[in-house]
Amino acid sequence: MTALTETSHPALWLDPKTSVGSVEREQLQQAGLQLLPVTTLHDLKQGLARARLVVIRLMGDTGLLEEVRKLTQAFGHAIPVLCRVERHQFELGIEAMRRGAYHVLSDEDWSVDSWRNALALAPTRNELPKNSLQTFVFVDPVSQHLLELARRVAQTQVSALIVGPTGAGKDVLARVLHDASSRRGGPFIAMNCAALPENLIEDMLFGHEKGAFTGALKEHRGLFEQAQGGTIFLDEIAEMPYHLQTKLLRVLQERKITRLGGNAPIELDVRLVAATNKDLREAIANREFREDLYFRISAFKLSVLPLRDRPGDIVPLVNQFLSNYGPSDRQIRLSPRATEMMQSYSWPGNVRELQNVIQRALVLSNGDIIDESDLMFDEWEAQVTETAIDPLGEVQPVSNEAQPTAVIDSGALSAAVKSSEYQAIMTAIKSSSNRSEAAKKLGISPRSLRYKMAQFRERGLPTLAAG
Ligand SMILES: Nc1ncnc2c1ncn2[C@@H]1O[C@H](COP(=O)(O)OP(=O)(O)OP(=O)(O)O)[C@@H](O)[C@H]1O
Numbered sequence: 001m002t003a004l005t006e007t008s009h010p011a012l013w014l015d016p017k018t019s020v021g022s023v024e025r026e027q028l029q030q031a032g033l034q035l036l037p038v039t040t041l042h043d044l045k046q047g048l049a050r051a052r053l054v055v056i057r058l059m060g061d062t063g064l065l066e067e068v069r070k071l072t073q074a075f076g077h078a079i080p081v082l083c084r085v086e087r088h089q090f091e092l093g094i095e096a097m098r099r100g101a102y103h104v105l106s107d108e109d110w111s112v113d114s115w116r117n118a119l120a121l122a123p124t125r126n127e128l129p130k131n132s133l134q135t136f137v138f139v140d141p142v143s144q145h146l147l148e149l150a151r152r153v154a155q156t157q158v159s160a161l162i163v164g165p166t167g168a169g170k171d172v173l174a175r176v177l178h179d180a181s182s183r184r185g186g187p188f189i190a191m192n193c194a195a196l197p198e199n200l201i202e203d204m205l206f207g208h209e210k211g212a213f214t215g216a217l218k219e220h221r222g223l224f225e226q227a228q229g230g231t232i233f234l235d236e237i238a239e240m241p242y243h244l245q246t247k248l249l250r251v252l253q254e255r256k257i258t259r260l261g262g263n264a265p266i267e268l269d270v271r272l273v274a275a276t277n278k279d280l281r282e283a284i285a286n287r288e289f290r291e292d293l294y295f296r297i298s299a300f301k302l303s304v305l306p307l308r309d310r311p312g313d314i315v316p317l318v319n320q321f322l323s324n325y326g327p328s329d330r331q332i333r334l335s336p337r338a339t340e341m342m343q344s345y346s347w348p349g350n351v352r353e354l355q356n357v358i359q360r361a362l363v364l365s366n367g368d369i370i371d372e373s374d375l376m377f378d379e380w381e382a383q384v385t386e387t388a389i390d391p392l393g394e395v396q397p398v399s400n401e402a403q404p405t406a407v408i409d410s411g412a413l414s415a416a417v418k419s420s421e422y423q424a425i426m427t428a429i430k431s432s433s434n435r436s437e438a439a440k441k442l443g444i445s446p447r448s449l450r451y452k453m454a455q456f457r458e459r460g461l462p463t464l465a466a467g
Pocket residue numbers: 135136137138164165166167168169170171172173277317320351352355
């Protein structure tokens with residue numbers, strides 16, 4: 001075999017029909033491609049991590065492309081895919097492009113020019129299109145099922161309601177609903193009903209005519225109008241004021257809006273997606289949410305489960321965040337013990353917390369391996385009874401009189417000692433001359449650090465004198 005030149009790019013080569021002959025291999029090599037042999041799963045993992053592209057020969061349908069897409073997702077890699085199809089199979093080539101292949105070549109084409117050109121066209125991993133269907137992780141069977149459901153719901157025009165705990169991926173799913181729908185070329189307009197003062201929501205949503213009220217110097221198109229041809233995403237819908245719920249319901253029924261101070265109704269072509277982490281039925285019982293609006297928006301209800309209930313997503317998410325936030329020139333990995341810890345943790349803050357943990361770990365770790373001690377979780381889970389951990393990380397008995405709030409069971413102790421968050425914070429504080437320096441080392445804001453310290457004190461854990 002010819003020695004590899006500096007310009008050779010590793011490529012995973014999948015061809016269920018024939019192996020590459022030596023002449024063809026030579027041509028590919030001249031074009032700059034170095035074929036990576038794959039015989040074991042380990043080869044495949046390694047290959048996906050380092051290959052410049054994947055080359056797939058399609059045999060009549062895009063099945064193999066779909067399988068590869070699932071695998072790359074499972075391992076958390078975004079990688080350009082080139083498909084080879086039989087010369088006359090135009091439709092298949094188009095379908096492959098539609099499903100994310102960046103280029104298609106005839107399976108008889110071995111010309112150095114074609115392959116050199118194909119290589120030049122290949123996007124780098126960072127340039128790959130940020131389509132939610134490709135960049136988000138849906139690996140656990142529970143998540144795959146949810147994704148399938150979302151794709152089907154996306155094909156319809158009816159409103160959808162996404163429910164799930166904080167940080168679990170409701171925004172992500174709203175985006176998926178848009179990207180998988182025929183509206184994907186149109187706008188995706190999001191509004192958080194909890195983030196706006198009540199009197200502004202109406203104006204934001206429906207807009208106003210010039211002179212509609214004092215200060216309305218210009219006409220203003222509301223979010224519904226801005227979302228024409230696309231999707232409007234109303235986050236934290238439970239926080240929508242009651243009288244506006246009535247108005248929203250009317251808009252959904254009539255598919256028309258009227259701007260404030262206007263009288264000409266405007267036809268709407270907008271799909272509504274709403275989300276909440278509250279139990280809307282409880283809100284209905286408390287007369288905070290309109291039952292008829294609930295029926296209207298929950299025809300399709302999608303539940304995003306807490307991360308702990310879909311453990312198969314954890315490692316792929318870790319890989320995804322490592323490659324998103326880690327250095328681009330080398331690969332950072334988790335030690336087996338750190339991986340174990342990630343898998344056994346209960347993730348009260350769900351995917352957002354996992355994202356935070358990885359971002360912090362990348363700051364805390366030195367070298368290419370993230371170890372247990374680099375993992376700082378958002379929540380202090382363990383309850384402390386007769387024991388607390390001193391700032392040096394040593395376990396010391398603490399009298400209950402001295403620490404009245406420190407209530408604990410003994411089983412939680414090892415978890416407490418292990419919980420690296422407290423230790424990492426204390427270590428950072430000890431080794432820094434002030435709090436903002438410590439916060440910087442930890443990769444969190446001084447405000448978050450103050451908040452953490454207050455939480456520790458609330459739980460009766462010793463924090464250094466000035467907190
Ligand atoms: N399946 C996923 N794949 C990749 N990243 C994800 C996934 N789900 C969530 N995330 C990431 O986790 C973070 C939190 O997700 P998101 O904002 O969708 O949660 P949420 O349920 O809307 O939270 P909140 O209740 O606080 O609004 C985001 O940064 C998002 O990109």
